[in-house]
Amino acid sequence: MSTVSVRYIVNNVDEAIAFYCGHLGFAEQMHPDPAFAMLTRGDLRLVLVAPVPPGHPGGGSRPMPDGTKQQPGGWNRFMLEVPDLAGTVDALRRDGVRFRNDIVTGVGVRQILINDPSGNPVELFEPVRPEARLAGR
Amino acid sequence: MTPDPLDALRLPIVPVEPRPEFADDLLRRIGMARAGRAAGPAARPAATVRYFVDDLDTAISFYCQQLGFREDLRSPGAFAMLHQGSLRLLLSVPGAAGAGRALPDGTVPAPGGWNRIALQVSDLAATVAALRDAGARFRDDMVTGVGVRQIVLLDPSGNLVELFEPAAGYRDRPAGPRTQGGTP
Numbered sequence: 609m610s611t612v613s614v615r616y617i618v619n620n621v622d623e624a625i626a627f628y629c630g631h632l633g634f635a636e637q638m639h640p641d642p643a644f645a646m647l648t649r650g651d652l653r654l655v656l657v658a659p660v661p662p663g664h665p666g667g668g669s670r671p672m673p674d675g676t677k678q679q680p681g682g683w684n685r686f687m688l689e690v691p692d693l694a695g696t697v698d699a700l701r702r703d704g705v706r707f708r709n710d711i712v713t714g715v716g717v718r719q720i721l722i723n724d725p726s727g728n729p730v731e732l733f734e735p736v737r738p739e740a741r742l743a744g745r
Numbered sequence: 746m747t748p749d750p751l752d753a754l755r756l757p758i759v760p761v762e763p764r765p766e767f768a769d770d771l772l773r774r775i776g777m778a779r780a781g782r783a784a785g786p787a788a789r790p791a792a793t794v795r796y797f798v799d800d801l802d803t804a805i806s807f808y809c810q811q812l813g814f815r816e817d818l819r820s821p822g823a824f825a826m827l828h829q830g831s832l833r834l835l836l837s838v839p840g841a842a843g844a845g846r847a848l849p850d851g852t853v854p855a856p857g858g859w860n861r862i863a864l865q866v867s868d869l870a871a872t873v874a875a876l877r878d879a880g881a882r883f884r885d886d887m888v889t890g891v892g893v894r895q896i897v898l899l900d901p902s903g904n905l906v907e908l909f910e911p912a913a914g915y916r917d918r919p920a921g922p923r924t925q926g927g928t929p
Binding site (some may be wrong): 611612613614615616640641644650651652655668670672673678679680681682684685686687689708709712714715719721728731 | 888
């Protein structure tokens with residue numbers, strides 16, 4: 609089965625590794641450079657990069673040709689399915705994890721938005737309809 | 746004229762879906778709806794990403810026609826669900842119902858930002874040339890990093906999609922207990 613790759617820009621890669629592995633069940637696959645790490649969780653490969661200067665060997669977080677620097681944030685995000693959203697949110701809040709909103713009930717899922725330490729969003733969802741479910745794991 | 750009481754029993758005219766892949770999609774969706782029943786790995790996308798887009802139809806056309814996604818469902822003006830391989834891509838319109846809703850503090854989601862999906866292609870130069878011919882816009886030029894060549898594509902709303910081609914030294918999944926093998 610193929611792997612889905614998502615790249616997130618973070619301010620501090622070590623801090624991000626601790627967050628994603630410590631709170632959200634990711635495993636570190638490689639961290640060969642202070643500005644780069646690759647984590648996995650199921651079929652999701654999360655590439656964490658800190659902004660680097662133009663000459664840096666890592667190609668994914670250099671500034672654009674017009675000089676614009678890449679930075680964390682925005683609204684686009686990957687989503688993680690959890691079986692018990694309320695329980696997960698309670699546990700994460702006790703651990704000091706920050707959220708952007710409260711639990712929202714949509715058409716197929718209940719969902720909430722986490723902020724990672726750099727301010728990137730991660731959506732947690734609990735399906736309320738079977739077709740919203742992902743492959744079991 | 747008195748309405749025909751039988752009208753209440755007549756079925757509405759349902760337009761026939763003309764896409765040849767409709768049957769495939771339908772079978773896959775039936776498979777998805779069978780909770781807990783394995784319908785084959787390809788039938789169940791395994792990772793989900795949500796992007797915000799300004800115009801739903803334009804975005805669906807872009808992802809399906811330029812990047813090989815397939816449409817699973819569409820709620821006009823608000824939401825669509827696409828897939829490509831193991832990736833399920835949700836497209837949400839800011840301000841619309843569901844994930845497009847404003848936060849409690851009034852902030853409305855928006856397209857853009859730097860976080861992105863990364864799609865592997867076998868021949869990046871050819872893919873980029875074909876996309877340019879089709880009118881696609883790129884945020885940068887091809888960059889060679891450690892293990893991959895890559896470029897950042899802009900979708901019609903200004904969201905980024907990274908395309909990459911493995912180079913020498915690229916490791917798809919490092920050795921370890923989680924390794925599943927295979928190339929995406």
